[in-house]
Amino acid sequence: GEDVEQSLFLSVREGDSSVINCTYTDSSSTYLYWYKQEPGAGLQLLTYIFSNMDMKQDQRLTVLLNKKDKHLSLRIADTQTGDSAIYFCAEFSRTGNQFYFGTGTSLTVIP
Amino acid sequence: KAGVTQTPRYLIKTRGQQVTLSCSPISGHRSVSWYQQTPGQGLQFLFEYFSETQRNKGNFPGRFSGRQFSNSRSEMNVSTLELGDSALYLCASSPGTSGLNNEQYFGPGTRLTVT
Numbered sequence: 001g002e003d004v005e006q007s008l009f010l011s012v013r014e015g016d017s018s019v020i021n022c023t024y025t026d027s028s029s030t031y032l033y034w035y036k037q038e039p040g041a042g043l044q045l046l047t048y049i050f051s052n053m054d055m056k057q058d059q060r061l062t063v064l065l066n067k068k069d070k071h072l073s074l075r076i077a078d079t080q081t082g083d084s085a086i087y088f089c090a091e092f093s094r095t096g097n098q099f100y101f102g103t104g105t106s107l108t109v110i111p
Numbered sequence: 112k113a114g115v116t117q118t119p120r121y122l123i124k125t126r127g128q129q130v131t132l133s134c135s136p137i138s139g140h141r142s143v144s145w146y147q148q149t150p151g152q153g154l155q156f157l158f159e160y161f162s163e164t165q166r167n168k169g170n171f172p173g174r175f176s177g178r179q180f181s182n183s184r185s186e187m188n189v190s191t192l193e194l195g196d197s198a199l200y201l202c203a204s205s206p207g208t209s210g211l212n213n214e215q216y217f218g219p220g221t222r223l224t225v226t
Contacts, residue, residue: 033214042115042201042217043154088154092213098167099144099215101154
């Protein structure tokens with residue numbers, strides 16, 4: 001299957017910006033997604049970006065896409081304690097006709 | 112609109128037993144996908160159903176099966192349970208249209224523990 005890689009842990013102070021990175025391998029991906037999972041819950045769709053875009057902003061969230069390097073990032077401005085969760089990036093592979101998820105990045109926000 | 116619902120939320124079974132999990136998608140969504148989430152393997156795709164037909168399948172043994180009903184509700188079944196089947200099973204629904212963007216909406220999951 002396709003590889004979607006993320007760093008496992010990130011720790012930031014409340015009020016700072018968080019940047020979560022993701023790399024993927026499938027160049028046929030048309031949409032890339034970010035999901036948030038809080039303890040004991042399912043995945044919540046945060047935002048997504050079309051592959052012909054470089055950037056998408058949605059309130060405190062900014063998604064950057066470098067298609068040449070197959071690198072995706074999620075920036076959370078003014079990070080709050082409620083943002084503590086696991087964040088997954090995902091791609092929909094047209095080759096495999098399915099979603100591939102990253103390993104998830106556990107974000108801890110220190111008050 | 113109501114979100115994706117999954118029942119039961121928690122389940123404890125014994126090795127060798129079989130289990131059936133249920134998922135009701137968002138109203139109007141025709142595609143239901145199932146995932147297994149474990150700490151070691153992360154999220155792994157099991158299968159996807161669209162209009163009562165299995166449209167795609169991941170790399171899981173035949174003990175894992177599913178079906179979808181005419182109202183788009185889906186069930187997955189695991190037979191001859193093994194300890195390694197202990198996981199959070201997530202269901203996701205999407206409109207399932209032919210459009211390129213198939214954003215998925217997840218249910219809360221069913222936590223299965225096999226003892």
